[in-house]
Amino acid sequence: MSEISVNFGGIAALSDVSLEVAPNQVLGVIGPNGAGKTTLFNVACGFVQPDTGTLTWRDRELTRLKPHQLAGLGIGRTLQGLGLFDRMTVLDNVVVGADRHARAGFFSGLLGLRRSAREERELRERAMAVLDELGAADHAQALPSSLPYPERKRVALARALVSEPDLLLLDEPAAGLSGEDMAELGGLIRRLSRRMSVMLVEHHMDLVMSVCDHIVVLDFGKNIASGPPERVKEDPAVLAAYLGDEVEHDRPATTRS
Numbered sequence: 715m716s717e718i719s720v721n722f723g724g725i726a727a728l729s730d731v732s733l734e735v736a737p738n739q740v741l742g743v744i745g746p747n748g749a750g751k752t753t754l755f756n757v758a759c760g761f762v763q764p765d766t767g768t769l770t771w772r773d774r775e776l777t778r779l780k781p782h783q784l785a786g787l788g789i790g791r792t793l794q795g796l797g798l799f800d801r802m803t804v805l806d807n808v809v810v811g812a813d814r815h816a817r818a819g820f821f822s823g824l825l826g827l828r829r830s831a832r833e834e835r836e837l838r839e840r841a842m843a844v845l846d847e848l849g850a851a852d853h854a855q856a857l858p859s860s861l862p863y864p865e866r867k868r869v870a871l872a873r874a875l876v877s878e879p880d881l882l883l884l885d886e887p888a889a890g891l892s893g894e895d896m897a898e899l900g901g902l903i904r905r906l907s908r909r910m911s912v913m914l915v916e917h918h919m920d921l922v923m924s925v926c927d928h929i930v931v932l933d934f935g936k937n938i939a940s941g942p943p944e945r946v947k948e949d950p951a952v953l954a955a956y957l958g959d960e961v962e963h964d965r966p967a968t969t970r971s
């Protein structure tokens with residue numbers, strides 16, 4: 715994304731932010747509350763249209779893309795509100811992820827056609843394989859609502875992965891996870907990066923520092939630092955931004971935005 719700016723009324727949620735996700739790279743986007751992380755994620759997903767700037771993926775301009783077009787371009791994403799269908803089994807929820815891909819043209823032969831029994835079987839096998847990879851195969855026939863939150867998160871991730879994206883966008887993947895689940899998630903993200911690029915927007919510094927190859931730090935909508943974790947961690951501008959955040963948290967009834 716290049717020189718992206720987003721304004722909400724008088725608030726500059728993002729100002730001239732540029733970033734690039736390299737192949738097989740894990741890119742982390744961090745920043746204090748109100749820094750613009752969610753807005754950036756929403757721009758990447760097509761939920762928010764930037765006022766200025768361009769978004770490209772593999773030489774295709776995506777700036778005006780609609781969220782449902784992502785999958786067809788090889789981009790998968792998970793959202794904080796997991797968006798699972800409660801009346802469908804876990805397996806069917808994951809199959810729906812592949813279905814979106816199919817409709818978006820990846821399996822162009824299937825466009826407008828009903829799937830054959832063989833295609834249906836292959837799709838379900840693929841969905842099972844992804845659930846298995848994420849350690850959630852035992853829940854395939856369960857309804858998502860019957861599962862604890864960390865398990866539902868795995869299902870949402872499986873749904874994003876079933877179409878084998880080239881780029882995976884993760885919005886606060888560690889939110890609500892225990893330390894153990896988070897460590898497991900870190901290992902999984904590293905494994906996934908062998909076959910795709912990953913961009914994660916995340917509050918949990920430990921996770922970001924341990925899994926990311928490259929980090930972009932936002933503050934008040936601006937990119938104040940970027941680089942490998944060890945460099946960003948020591949960056950005076952980053953330390954000052956987070957220190958300011960803590961000071962503001964200590965003050966009751968005061969927000970940054």
Ligand SMILES: Nc1ncnc2c1ncn2[C@@H]1O[C@H](COP(=O)(O)OP(=O)(O)OP(=O)(O)O)[C@@H](O)[C@H]1O
Pocket residue numbers: 722723725726727745746747748749750751752753754970971
């Ligand atoms: N829909 C909106 N309408 C008006 N202002 C908004 C909207 N969304 C975000 N903002 C403002 O834009 C700025 C950036 O918000 P954003 O949610 O992107 O930050 P964030 O880094 O994700 O914050 P947090 O860590 O608290 O989730 C904030 O000042 C926020 O109040």
